[in-house]
Amino acid sequence: MRSSLLLASVVGLGLWGGIACTKTTSSGSSKASGTGAQLLSATEAAEARTNYVNYCGGCHGRDLETFVNRKWKHGESPEVLFKGIKHGYPEEGMPAFAATFTDQQITQLVSYIRGGITRQADAGAQETQGTVHRSEKLNFRLDTVATGLDVPWSMAFLPNSDMLITERSGTLYRLTQNRQLQKIDGAPEVLAQGQGGLLDVKLHPDFSKNNVLFLSYSAVKKEGGQTLSTTAIMRARLDGNSLREQKVIFEAQPYARTRHHYGSRLEFGPDGYLYFTMGDRGGTKVNPQNLGVHAGKTHRIKEDGSIPADNPFVGRADAMPSIYTFGNRNAQGMALNPATKELWLHEHGPKGGDEVNIVKKGHNYGWADVTYGIDYNGSKISDLKQKSGITDPIHVWVPSIAPSGMAFVTGDRYPGWKGSLLVGALSFKLLARLELNGDKVVREERLLQDVGRIRDVRMSPDGYVYIAVENPGIIYRLVPVK
Structure with a gap:
């Protein structure tokens, strides 16, 4: 995910009721009171919106939707918000914008955000049930499968057609066939802060025989008076609505104080090994190119956590043996291409500079030596988009869509979509359909504009596409219609 939800930790549902034209000074600007919120003129509101969309919208939603009903970590006053934007919270993934905006621009941004939160909350959720959505190849409607969630991070389908859902706050749910949410006991303790929490869920390839599943999450520990976290993977056996025989089979090193860029998607490869992604944990210039740490990599392990002997860096004293690729920033989507049997990730x-990549053994994907993007505050990260020894992406999004979740369309329920790659978008709140020719992306169609921040995309065993939308958390099924 792009940066942590820092603004969500400092913005409150303020009493300021909206953005409006008001009495201005002789210069045309409305008067600011210190660092507090102010009423904005039309010109100031337009500038504040442009700055918000360009610098904040990628992480926090272009319409401020991630702020609604948040629990504010740092307080909700205009002064606290001003301080957070100006000086940042690096450990939470928020850069300082002191060199990007003037104090007056930050004050205007504070007012724009606070007013927008009020309007967003009043607007309510968009009604989508029953609407026919039209794509170039077919029409479909959204069937609401589950509600009452906050951030449903991942879905998995059980043999009896029940669904498992991870809630980022730390709860694992079973969604029954009659669409009842039931809590499953025994999930791991998580640090549900920033981008952390209970993340992906993946069934063992022989789940119908052994009931084994895998969970990725942000593990937490106390050390030296500090709260530290990392990406971890638990293996467990599902027994009714309880997890048994829990075992942590991977725990990334080192733990860190940051609260963002955990990864972490899980996928079994055709070789039977478990592949998973791990973000750079905010260590942009330190972790992705350093083989001595787990962060900023794709990993490959056996189902018990042991290391395959043919992993590319096995035997190197300076490398973590689980590493399969490196130079990765923060991959939150991974799927097996059914046509080529290769793992793809975004x-x-x-x-x-969001990317789609094909996972290749031992390859370096370049972060942060090469990138198609810049830092959130506008500063340059690298002058290079390509470099010798770096594997190029097969698709790039500029501007970023903040991708999360992905699935290849299989089966015959969606004529014209078969073989396409579906990618959810957090920032633009849409579903991207990528048409492929072999390993080339030949075109993109954008669907479900403004449906919400799509966190996960899955193909069910019965051939339907499901999407998980956050804030409010809803699971939809895409049903083709004539």
């Missing part, structure tokens, strides 16, 4: 770029 990863968040910074401000611009």
Whole structure:
């Protein structure tokens, strides 16, 4: 995910009721009171919106939707928000914008955000049930499968057609066939802060025989008076609505104080090994190119957590043996291409430069030596988009869509979509359909504009596409119609 939800930790549902034209000074600007919120003129509101969309919208939603009903970590006053934007919270993924905006621009941004939160909350959720959505190849409607969630991070389908859903706050749910949410006991303790929490869920390839599943999450520990976290993977056996025989089979090193860029999608390869992604944990210039740490990599392990002997860096004293690829920023989508039997993943770029990559053994994907994007505050990360020894992406999004979740369309329920790659977008709140010719992306169609921040995309065993939308958390099924 692109940066942490820092603004969500400092913005409150303020009493300021909206953005409006008001009495201005002789210079045309409305008067600011210190760092507090102010009423904005039409010109100031337009400038504030442009700055918000260009610098903040990628992480926090172009319409401020991630702010609604948040629990504010740092307080909700205009002064606290001003301080957060100006000086940042680096450990939470928020850069400082002191060199990007003037104090007056930050004050205007504070007012724009606070007013927008009020309007967004009043607007309510968009009604989508029953609407026919039209794409170039077919028409479909959205069937609401589950509600009452906050951030449903991942879905998995059980043999009896029940669904498992991870809620980022730390709860694992079973969604029954009659669409009842039931809590499953025994999930791991998580640090549900920033981008952390209970993340992906993946069934063992022989789940119908052994009931084994895998969970990725942000593990937490206390050390030296500090709260530290990392990406971890638990293996467990599902027994009714309880997890048994829990075992942590991977725990990334080192733990860190940051609260963002955990990854972490899980996928079994055709070789039977478990592949998973791990973000750079905010260590842009330190972790992705360093084989001595787990962060900023794709990993490959056996189902018990042991290391395959043919992993590319096995035997190197300076490398973590689980590493399969490196130079990755923060991949939150991974899927097996049914046509080629290769693993594909997408990863968040910074401000611009989201990528789709094909996972190749031992390859370096370049972060942060090369990038198509810049930092969130407008500063340059690298002058290079290509470099010798770096594997180029097969598709790039500029501006960023903040991709999360992906699935290849299989089966015959969606004529014209078969073989396409579906990618959810957090920032633009849409579903991207990528048409492929072999390993080339030949065109993109954007569907479900403004449906919400799509966190996961899955193909069910019965051939339907499901999407998980966050804030409010809703699971939809895409049903083709004539």
